[in-house]
Amino acid sequence: MMSKIIKKKYYRIKFTLQSPMNIGYGEGEKTDRDILRNSVGMPYIPASSIAGVMSSKMADDGDKKKYFGEIDKNSGGRSESRVIFYDAIVSESNKSLYVSIRDSVALDEYKTAKDGAKFDMEVLEAGTELITYIEQSYYDESDKDYVESVLKRAVSSGLSFGGKCTRGFGEIKINSINSVCFNLENKDEVDKWLDFDIESGSHWQSAGIDISTGADKTLTLKLALQGGLSIRRYTTEVNEGDSTSPDMEQLKSHTANDNNYAPVIPGTTWAGAIRHRMEEMGADVDKVFGTAGKETKRSELSFSESEIKDSKDKVISRNAIDRFTGGTVSGALFTEKICMGGETELDIRWSGKERINENDASALAATLSDLHFGLLAIGGATSIGRGIFRITSINGKEMQDGLDGRHVYDMIFNEIKEAFR
Numbered sequence: 001m002m003s004k005i006i007k008k009k010y011y012r013i014k015f016t017l018q019s020p021m022n023i024g025y026g027e028g029e030k031t032d033r034d035i036l037r038n039s040v041g042m043p044y045i046p047a048s049s050i051a052g053v054m055s056s057k058m059a060d061d062g063d064k065k066k067y068f069g070e071i072d073k074n075s076g077g078r079s080e081s082r083v084i085f086y087d088a089i090v091s092e093s094n095k096s097l098y099v100s101i102r103d104s105v106a107l108d109e110y111k112t113a114k115d116g117a118k119f120d121m122e123v124l125e126a127g128t129e130l131i132t133y134i135e136q137s138y139y140d141e142s143d144k145d146y147v148e149s150v151l152k153r154a155v156s157s158g159l160s161f162g163g164k165c166t167r168g169f170g171e172i173k174i175n176s177i178n179s180v181c182f183n184l185e186n187k188d189e190v191d192k193w194l195d196f197d198i199e200s201g202s203h204w205q206s207a208g209i210d211i212s213t214g215a216d217k218t219l220t221l222k223l224a225l226q227g228g229l230s231i232r233r234y235t236t237e238v239n240e241g242d243s244t245s246p247d248m249e250q251l252k253s254h255t256a257n258d259n260n261y262a263p264v265i266p267g268t269t270w271a272g273a274i275r276h277r278m279e280e281m282g283a284d285v286d287k288v289f290g291t292a293g294k295e296t297k298r299s300e301l302s303f304s305e306s307e308i309k310d311s312k313d314k315v316i317s318r319n320a321i322d323r324f325t326g327g328t329v330s331g332a333l334f335t336e337k338i339c340m341g342g343e344t345e346l347d348i349r350w351s352g353k354e355r356i357n358e359n360d361a362s363a364l365a366a367t368l369s370d371l372h373f374g375l376l377a378i379g380g381a382t383s384i385g386r387g388i389f390r391i392t393s394i395n396g397k398e399m400q401d402g403l404d405g406r407h408v409y410d411m412i413f414n415e416i417k418e419a420f421r
Contacts, residue, residue, distance in 0.1 A: 007138035008193060009181040011147055012204055013174060014091065014131050015159075019267075019305040020102065020123035020253060021170040023049060023162040031101055033121040033163070038089075043099070043124045045088035045161050050132060053161060054085070057153045067136070067146040082139070083147055086198075088132035088161075098125035098254040103233065104268060121163075125254035129175070133198055151177060151209055158215030158349065166290070166298065166351075168267020168305035179207040219348040219419045220395055221368070225308060226388040228338045231269055231379040246315060249337035255307055263311055263339040267303035269378060270346060274303070274367050277376050283363035288356075300356075301364075304347035311342030338386070350420035361420070365413035372399070372408055395419060 023045055024033035035043050051068075058064050069081035090097065104119045136147045155174060162170040180203045182193040196203060232248040252261040271289065279285045290299035320332035348364075350356055356364075368391065370376040377387035391399050391408075394415050399408070 003139050005137045005139060006141070006185050007143075007181065007183055009136045009138070009145070009147070009179060010196075010198060011134040011136075011151065011207060012131065012176075012178045012198075013134070013151070014129060014176045015088075015172040015174045017124065017126050017128045017130070018171040018173050019126050019168050020100070021045075021162045022102075022121050022123045022164070023170075024121065028122070031120045031122050033119075035099065035122045035124055038087075042090055043097070043128075044090065045130065045132070047085040047087050047132075049161055050088060051083075051085040053159060054134075054150050054154060057157060058150055063144070063146065067144075082137045082143075084135040084137075086133040086135075088130040091129040091131050094129055097128060099123070100125055100254070102266075123169070127254055148179075148207065148209065151207070155209065155211055156213055156216050158218075160302075164268065166267070166302040167271050168303055171304065174211045177207040177209045177211060178204040180204055215347075215349060217350040217420055219350075219416060221346045221348070221391055222393040223306075223344050223346060223371075223389040224392050225311065225339075225342050225344070226374065226390055228314065228340050228381075228386045229263065229265070229308065229311075229379055230336065230338045230381045230386045231265060232336065246337040247334040250313075250339045253305070253307070263308040263342070265306040265308070265344065265346075265378060267305050270303040270306070271299075271301070273376060273378055274301075274364070274371075277367040277370060278360075278363040281363035281366050283360045288360050298351075300350060300352040302347075302349040302351060304345075304349075306344040306346050308339055308342040308344045311339040314338055314340045343392070352420075356416065356420040361413060361416045365409055365416055368412050369405060369409045372412075373405065 021035075022033060023036045023043075025036045028034040036046065038044050055064070055068055058068075065079070067082045069079050071078045099122055101120055102123050104121070134147050134151075136145070159172050159174070160170040161172065164170070180196070182196070183189040184193065192203075229250060231251045233251045250263045251266065253264040254260075255262045275285050275289045278288070286297070288300050291297045315335060315337050317333065317335045319334070320329040321327070322329050367376060371378075371389055372391040374388045374390070378389065379387040381387075391412075393399055394412060395418075397411070397415070399411070403411075
């Protein structure tokens with residue numbers, strides 16, 4: 001049994017969603033997977049999800065068992081957690097919330113939808129700010145500031161919540177970390193603790209944790225779109241009698257920086273294209289990209305969602321032509337809105353416990369070289385020139401124009417080995 005508590009320390013963490021997030025509850029009224037909401041209909045992140053993500057950031061050692069608690073499956077014994085997590089609630093500073101629906105479908109090697117692989121889900125869009133709290137109890141002077149070490153590790157490795165985290169969903173940016181501590185062996189401090197309101201702005205001070213550092217083991221590519229991009233959204237609302245609404249349009253998402261919707265490339269799209277090409281290059285894709293089913297394995301490569309900046313919308317009408325008569329096929333006219341030009345970034349992260357091996361690093365470097373030279377296109381309608389990108393820089397190093405294939409490959413390979421060490 002633990003002795004009495006001698007100190008309490010609280011942390012307040014404010015963070016903003018950098019990409020759409022889905023924390024579902026298993027059943028859906030609007031989609032296959034609706035987002036979790038509280039009793040008044042507001043989306044939130046349950047404390048159990050936050051505890052699970054934070055726990056995964058620390059080594060499974062004696063300290064983790066001491067502070068996070070454990071249950072011994074053999075003896076049935078258990079120890080109480082010294083750390084308490086709170087639900088992450090939407091900050092009152094949000095002027096409005098954006099909830100949308102994302103379509104998802106698995107494609108075969110010919111980019112044809114697989115049977116039974118259609119899936120849709122609700123997402124809380126990027127730009128939403130949330131607040132959560134963490135509490136640590138101290139029973140001895142030798143107790144560590146364990147929560148602080150967890151938060152430092154979380155900042156350096158990056159945090160994501162909800163489903164499809166390795167495919168760009170649920171990424172966050174920490175805005176501030178504040179703390180307040182009470183010495184319960186001091187009567188005046190006890191009185192302050194009893195009067196403490198966790199939601200109040202008073203008492204809180206900076207925790208002194210550097211939140212400016214980026215996630216480690218990350219390969220950042222800056223890309224320029226060379227023409228059009230067509231990652232289609234089929235849930236476009238068409239009003240009766242409105243002939244200007246397209247039959248399909250480029251997928252857009254609410255951005256974290258303003259109140260606009262911008263064209264995006266989901267992490268699922270990046271992962272699908274790169275996985276297929278790496279498999280052709282001889283990579284062990286089941287190990288690198290994970291597996292589903294009876295032997296589920298988490299992907300060691302994570303792909304961010306990419307926002308296309310400075311692009312322009314273009315509406316194109318197309319129809320099918322009868323090859324024998326040269327006339328249009330009846331009912332084959334459709335209109336789509338695509339995005340043209342612009343720039344974007346792709347973050348590829350490595351979460352493997354060991355560094356990436358030579359063969360897989362080589363396959364990834366060759367795949368990204370194909371992307372740079374337009375041999376690997378992204379999205380739909382790639383047979384008519386859509387989805388062609390050029391890498392302009394990699395981890396801050398500019399990609400010089402006119403480099404041949406060998407030099408591009410060598411540069412990318414060396415950056416992969418350095419980033420995923």
